[in-house]
Amino acid sequence: MPVVWSDRHRLHEPGGEIWVGVRTPGTELPERAERIRAELERRGARLVEAEPHPDEVLALHDPELIAYLASAWQAWDDAGLTTDPGQDRVVPYLFPHPGLVGDLEPGAPAAATARAGAFAYDTMTLIGPGTWEAARAAVDTAVTAADLVRAGERAAYALCRPPGHHATRTAFGGSCYLNNTATAAARLGRLADDVVAVIDIDAHHGNGTQSIFWESGQVLVGSVHVDPGAGWFPHFLGFADEAGAGGGEGANRNLPLAPGSGDGPWLDAVAELADWVGRRAGSVVVALGVDAAGVDPESPLEVSAEGYRAAGRALGALGLPTVFVQEGGYDLGTIGPLVAETLFGFEEAT
Ligand SMILES: [Zn+2]
Numbered sequence: 001m002p003v004v005w006s007d008r009h010r011l012h013e014p015g016g017e018i019w020v021g022v023r024t025p026g027t028e029l030p031e032r033a034e035r036i037r038a039e040l041e042r043r044g045a046r047l048v049e050a051e052p053h054p055d056e057v058l059a060l061h062d063p064e065l066i067a068y069l070a071s072a073w074q075a076w077d078d079a080g081l082t083t084d085p086g087q088d089r090v091v092p093y094l095f096p097h098p099g100l101v102g103d104l105e106p107g108a109p110a111a112a113t114a115r116a117g118a119f120a121y122d123t124m125t126l127i128g129p130g131t132w133e134a135a136r137a138a139v140d141t142a143v144t145a146a147d148l149v150r151a152g153e154r155a156a157y158a159l160c161r162p163p164g165h166h167a168t169r170t171a172f173g174g175s176c177y178l179n180n181t182a183t184a185a186a187r188l189g190r191l192a193d194d195v196v197a198v199i200d201i202d203a204h205h206g207n208g209t210q211s212i213f214w215e216s217g218q219v220l221v222g223s224v225h226v227d228p229g230a231g232w233f234p235h236f237l238g239f240a241d242e243a244g245a246g247g248g249e250g251a252n253r254n255l256p257l258a259p260g261s262g263d264g265p266w267l268d269a270v271a272e273l274a275d276w277v278g279r280r281a282g283s284v285v286v287a288l289g290v291d292a293a294g295v296d297p298e299s300p301l302e303v304s305a306e307g308y309r310a311a312g313r314a315l316g317a318l319g320l321p322t323v324f325v326q327e328g329g330y331d332l333g334t335i336g337p338l339v340a341e342t343l344f345g346f347e348e349a350t
Contacts, residue, residue, distance in 0.1 A: 004144045165289075220251050220252075286324045
């Protein structure tokens with residue numbers, strides 16, 4: 001299948017994460033995408049350059065979030081914060097929490113330091129000079145892959161970086177800025193009357209995608225992930241009783257798994273989601289995180305490379321037009337082979 005790529009992902013150097021107040025090296029590194037590309041090219045993949053698209057492809061996000069992300073770094077730099085106090089990335093310090101503002105509409109903060117907290121929901125997702133351009137290119141990558149499938153490809157893989165499934169309509173976090181997966185789903189559904197399904201197999205709950213389509217009956221959202229109730233990101237969301245609302249009632253499905261589950265329960269959950277969408281959807285977007293793997297530093301799910309290949313086969317057996325969108329996966333030594341196993345498993349089932 002075609003592999004959609006943009007060199008512009010390299011412009012996003014997160015510069016680490018602020019984790020419990022400490023700056024750590026972080027794991028969402030440019031090298032991740034390079035390793036995946038190298039492995040897929042080694043196995044003969046066909047690379048396609050991401051096409052630029054007008055800003056209408058960002059319509060799933062609130063215009064205020066878009067305007068903020070596009071200007072945040074410059075505003076931070078203009079405010080002198082890179083020299084005093086010497087912070088070279090945009091970092092929030094104050095959040096308009098419901099407990100702070102109550103029923104009042106929060107005012108528009110004038111300070112660049114305060115504006116960050118109006119759009120970021122964590123302190124881990126830093127903005128540097130090239131973050132916006134890279135996040136924007138990741139959306140173009142996802143949309144290009146969706147367009148290839150709409151044009152008749154059986155499947156396409158969007159090698160997106162930064163990832164996107166934690167980005168909501170109005171806020172960013174979890175190393176995500178714009179929701180590539182949700183954008184691909186919207187693009188697939190735009191000209192079709194069919195229901196589109198998202199199957200999120202990243203180790204973490206896709207809270208952003210869930211929230212964006214919470215009231216939509218046109219996009220099914222299913223996610224298998226490590227149980228947030230066991231102490232894992234995103235902690236506050238991703239529980240089994242979150243099923244959508246309004247027109248989307250019953251169109252959201254969460255399958256949280258206990259830490260250490262391994263291949264058996266994980267593949268059962270993937271099969272359950274595949275069966276669920278196979279009976280209701282006309283096309284699929286797979287949010288492909290490979291951080292459920294046993295070697296990954298970000299999750300304890302202990303899935304094997306053979307497990308990823310089997311998941312690919314289960315998704316391929318659906319026989320539906322499919323867009324793969326890269327999400328997490330942080331072990332540089334195995335991220336490429338794990339992605340390749342999934343895609344090859346898919347192809348051997350079709
Ligand atoms: Zn993840």
